[in-house]
Amino acid sequence: MLEIKNLHARIVDDGTEIIRGLNLTVRAGEVAAIMGPNGSGKSTLSYILAGREDYEVTEGDILYNGQSILEMDPAERATAGIFLAFQYPMEIPGVATMEFLKVAMNEQRKARGQEPLKIPEFLKRVKEAAASLNMDMTMLKRPLNVGFSGGEKKRAEILQMKLLEPKLCVLDETDSGLDIDALKIVADGVNTLRSPDRAIVVITHYQRLLQYIVPDTVHVLYRGQVIKSGDKSLALDLEANGYAGVIGQAA
Amino acid sequence: MNMHATPQRTLAETALIDAFGERLSLLPGDGAVMLKRDDAIEAIKSGLPTRRIESWHYTDLRRLLTSVPDFDPAAVAKAIAPIVEGSSVLPVLNGVSSAKWAAVEGVTVQRLSEKLTDGSIAPGLDSYGSDDAIGALNTAFVADGYFIDIADGAQLDKPLELQNLQAGGQTHVRLAIRVGAGANAVIVERQAGEGAALVSSVSQLLLGEGAEVTWLVVQEQPDTATHLAQFKAHLGKNSKLTLFVMNAGGKLVRQEVVVKTTGEGADFTLRGINLLAGDTHTDVTMVLDHAVPHTASTEVIRNVVTGRARGVFQGRINVHQYAQKTNAKMACNTLLLSDDGEFSTKPELEIFADDVVCGHGATVTEIDHSHLFYLMARGIDEKTARGLLVKAFVAEVIEELDDEAIVEALEARLDNWFVAHG
Numbered sequence: 001m002l003e004i005k006n007l008h009a010r011i012v013d014d015g016t017e018i019i020r021g022l023n024l025t026v027r028a029g030e031v032a033a034i035m036g037p038n039g040s041g042k043s044t045l046s047y048i049l050a051g052r053e054d055y056e057v058t059e060g061d062i063l064y065n066g067q068s069i070l071e072m073d074p075a076e077r078a079t080a081g082i083f084l085a086f087q088y089p090m091e092i093p094g095v096a097t098m099e100f101l102k103v104a105m106n107e108q109r110k111a112r113g114q115e116p117l118k119i120p121e122f123l124k125r126v127k128e129a130a131a132s133l134n135m136d137m138t139m140l141k142r143p144l145n146v147g148f149s150g151g152e153k154k155r156a157e158i159l160q161m162k163l164l165e166p167k168l169c170v171l172d173e174t175d176s177g178l179d180i181d182a183l184k185i186v187a188d189g190v191n192t193l194r195s196p197d198r199a200i201v202v203i204t205h206y207q208r209l210l211q212y213i214v215p216d217t218v219h220v221l222y223r224g225q226v227i228k229s230g231d232k233s234l235a236l237d238l239e240a241n242g243y244a245g246v247i248g249q250a251a
Numbered sequence: 252m253n254m255h256a257t258p259q260r261t262l263a264e265t266a267l268i269d270a271f272g273e274r275l276s277l278l279p280g281d282g283a284v285m286l287k288r289d290d291a292i293e294a295i296k297s298g299l300p301t302r303r304i305e306s307w308h309y310t311d312l313r314r315l316l317t318s319v320p321d322f323d324p325a326a327v328a329k330a331i332a333p334i335v336e337g338s339s340v341l342p343v344l345n346g347v348s349s350a351k352w353a354a355v356e357g358v359t360v361q362r363l364s365e366k367l368t369d370g371s372i373a374p375g376l377d378s379y380g381s382d383d384a385i386g387a388l389n390t391a392f393v394a395d396g397y398f399i400d401i402a403d404g405a406q407l408d409k410p411l412e413l414q415n416l417q418a419g420g421q422t423h424v425r426l427a428i429r430v431g432a433g434a435n436a437v438i439v440e441r442q443a444g445e446g447a448a449l450v451s452s453v454s455q456l457l458l459g460e461g462a463e464v465t466w467l468v469v470q471e472q473p474d475t476a477t478h479l480a481q482f483k484a485h486l487g488k489n490s491k492l493t494l495f496v497m498n499a500g501g502k503l504v505r506q507e508v509v510v511k512t513t514g515e516g517a518d519f520t521l522r523g524i525n526l527l528a529g530d531t532h533t534d535v536t537m538v539l540d541h542a543v544p545h546t547a548s549t550e551v552i553r554n555v556v557t558g559r560a561r562g563v564f565q566g567r568i569n570v571h572q573y574a575q576k577t578n579a580k581m582a583c584n585t586l587l588l589s590d591d592g593e594f595s596t597k598p599e600l601e602i603f604a605d606d607v608v609c610g611h612g613a614t615v616t617e618i619d620h621s622h623l624f625y626l627m628a629r630g631i632d633e634k635t636a637r638g639l640l641v642k643a644f645v646a647e648v649i650e651e652l653d654d655e656a657i658v659e660a661l662e663a664r665l666d667n668w669f670v671a672h673g
Contacts, residue, residue: 050628053620078630090625094643094650103639104629111630143643160629 001065001199002026002049002168008059008224009048018044018055020224026168026217029196033210033235034203036221037243042203043087045221046172049201050084051077064168079111081167085157085174092144097156100144101126105163129162132192134185150177158189169193169200175209187212207239220246260298266319267295270421271391274322278394281370287377291391300384309563309595310534312384315503316477319449323420326446333412334439334469334660341397342414346422348395357405357434363396363425372398375427375455379509385479389451392423403431403459410437410657417476419446425453432459432487437657440468440482443500447475454482458490460514465493467657469664472501474529481507486546488514495652496523497661498533499668508537512546512574521550522652524645526665527560527592528672534563539579541570544604547578553645554585556592557672565597566611572603581611586618586644642669 002025009019018041026032036042048055049062051074061068069077092100105125106116117125130137133155145153154174161169171190175183190200190213202213210218210232218234219226220243227250228234238246260268271292280288299316300307323345330342339355341348348362366372376393378386397413415424430436440454450472458464472478478501486492498504510519525533539548552564562585570577585594598611618640626636642665649661 050624052624073633074624074627075630075632075636078628084628086625086628090622092622092625092640092643094645094647095626095639100626100629100639103635104626104631107632107635108630143647164629 001028002201003063004060005063006060007048007057007062009044009055009057012054012056017058018224019048021060022221022225024219024226026199026201028199030217031194031200031202031213031215033215033218034201034221035205035207035218035235035238038205040221041224042205042221043172046084046087046170046203049082049170050074075107078164078166079108083161083164083166083169085154085161085169085171087173087176089145089153089157091146091148093146095144097140097142097144098126101140101160101163104160108164125163129159132162133159133189135159151179151182154178154186155182158186162189162193167198169198170203171201172203173205174202175204175206183209184212207235210235222247222250261313261316263316263319264295264299264313267388268292270319270322274392278392279364279367281368281373283370283373284367284376287373288391291378291387294378294384294387295391300382304382306382306536306565307384309565309597310505310532312505315532320420320447323418323446326418326420328416328418328444330414331416331441331443333410334441334664335410335412335656338410338412338439340412340414341399342416343396343422343424344416345418345420346395346424348397355407355411357402357407358411359400359402361398363398363427364394366398366427367393372427379483385451385481385505385507386453388479389423389425389453389481392421392451393425393453394423396425396427399426399428401428401430401434401436403433405431405434405436407436410439412439412441414441414443415450415452416441417444417446417448417450419444419448421449423451425455427455429457430459430462430464433461434459435463437465437654438467440466442468442470442478442480443472444476445473448472449477450479452478452480454480456482456484456492458484458486458492460488461490462487463491465652465654465657466495467661468494468496468506469661470496470498470500470504470506471664472504474500474502474531476501477503479505481509483509484511486510486512486514486517486519489516490514491518493520493522493652495661496521496535497526497664498524498535499526499664501533502531504531504533506535508535508539510537511540511542512548513542515543515545517543517546519546519548521548521552522648523550523552523564524648525552525554525562525564526645526668526672527555527562528557530559532561534565536563536565538567539569541568541574541577541579544573544575544577546574549579550581551648552583553648554583554594555588555641555645556585556594557588559589559591561592562594564594565599567599567601568609570600570602570604570607570609575604575606577604577607577609579607579609583613584644585615586641587615588617588641638669
């Protein structure tokens, strides 16, 4: 489903190269964990997948279902089924959360040639998704993410993911800022989305989240490259021994 | 040799002076009113204000008012649906008030033409200063409007909508309202029309002790109209006024807001949104006098500038020497969406008291790219996402009004503008 080939990318503003020849393949149905120390390029990779303009790909390609996505803007990627759960979701004053959800769902439906959702059906879906994440509907009456706690923002991201039903889910540090109860709820939310036609990329610094969202593959990112890949035991190894060993082997 | 040659009159000045001569016999008023009219036209004869007059620096009326239409007795304007369903509507059509209206408990309505004829409105026709060109223009020509009295303690459960609707030509209207002690009302001032008109409109509001009023100015003139408006209010003891001004149209617009707190504990809130498009000029100028101790005010103005539009906000707060414990905050934020648009902001705080809290701030921004990215990352195309963010920027001010019917009504007007200019 996702094939990243020899990707090089830099920050547009100052030209700093962050991703330096990254290769990664994630198949449909797979949950892939990307781990790595701070500054290894994990969040940058997630932004590049979503199409943020602050980064520029200088070499290599990203194929999604065999097609390059580099020329697609963020909205086109999203309607094609790519979803990024942000590490730091934006607070947008003045944009009502419900209005935002409705517009996003209907824009995606429109792009796929589907009719817009009728209001009762839309409300039903939101209520169900919110209930499954233990979210209070009154929260959704507020402006988008404004005044949400860190944990509420992360839940709101997963809520959006459930409603938009993407094919490729990228979760950037979704565990940060969550207490253990919230972590379980969020992980359950993600697990219910596991399906043979969907791939999930979990970006995390710690192994903790992977106890709840058990990955099929684990990849270690360091200095903009995948330096080691393995199965879930690799995550346990990193937890026990730290990144130093893996980095040492690669060097 | 004439050492004091007045500059040659502009076409607009000449047209106004000629029009006064032609209209004089038709204008209602007793001796006192007609004297005020004479003074007013003399002020216009000495020339419309230019950029050299400080309060008109950013709106050079003499240069910008390029033409003045004739009065058009054949023009026909029709009343429109009020913004909040079920409101009591008092229409002024082509400058003429209605002789009949549905009675509202606690509200006494008189046609302003009658108050001019009997002269009882004369003291209210005085200008507030030497640079009061809008007041002078209106006093010279005003023929009608309404005089409304809201009785002490009256609680209006539905808004009162005053519609000033033009269909071309000139209209000069005055709306004078007294709100009695402890009374409570929502008043909508609707300014719209279809013609290439010159409109002057002056609203006067007197708030009694403990009265609470939300006043919404919804200005949606066509981009062929010149709209010169003034809102003047006196706030009595412990009274509360929330003034919301929405400018969403007009070719040349100046909305003056002149407010004085005259009773302790008075509270004034100004919220404004200016939606500017095309090749237009819109000016909101406020002069606020904190004249007594323990009064508060906040002003927030949000502007969206597109096309070649130019906007102005001047906010002057005078805190008088004995007006201790004044609390005043002013902010003006502009979203500049075009390279050819411009917005000028001039805050002025003149403080003669020593125990006050006063502040002001102004920002000019573009759309926040990280917000845009976030919305697009959910599949919302760029144009729609920009629209949502621009609307959010101004909707924030509307939502503060905290009354569902009013918020919905104003957001509908906002949507209307975005459909036409989005």
